[in-house]
Amino acid sequence: KNQVEQSPQSLIILEGKNCTLQCNYTVSPFSNLRWYKQDTGRGPVSLTIMTFSENTKSNGRYTATLDADTKQSSLHITASQLSDSASYICVVSAVSGGGADGLTFGKGTHLIIQP
């Protein structure tokens, strides 16, 4: 069964600090991995996407890495800001999809930035 596990479940850090969120997956055959940011009470918004051949992708202060061999991804946030407080969801897509595009969602990491 395809699965996506995210850790930690929640994280509290001080403003200005860096942090790294983890995503491990067992989705096969792998197509791509996307990180979403979800502000409280709003819909998820895409941050980055990586295919099999890409091992790093940046979007401002957000940098995602992918190790397709170990089936792990991380999202690193640099110099955190209060507006980074949100849930971060890892979504992995399987090749050929099958039902519903073969998307498997992680349960998310809830990040709180304290002033």
Add this chain to the structure above:
Amino acid sequence: DADVTQTPRNRITKTGKRIMLECSQTKGHDRMYWYRQDPGLGLRLIYYSFDVKDINKGEISDGYSVSRQAQAKFSLSLESAIPNQTALYFCATRGTSGKRIEQFFGPGTRLTVL
């Protein structure tokens, strides 16, 4: 204007009532989805549609039905609402070109069933 809109944004109803949640999109996408989100469980797929004549059940379709009235509209109905359907509901759309296809989510509908 938002690309994916949902109405209502908030709804409180009673057990046994019929509820319809509506979703509209201006992105021209063929694929549309309904998800529910519960604390600690993440997003779970209820139904999805790849075009107007195509409707498919997701992992948690029991107690729900959908209607794809047009390419731009996809409605979710709770025929007889029950308290454990209290959740945040999201509609999403997706295009079909290329490998890096992104899902675009609506703002969500917070549903409370008393």
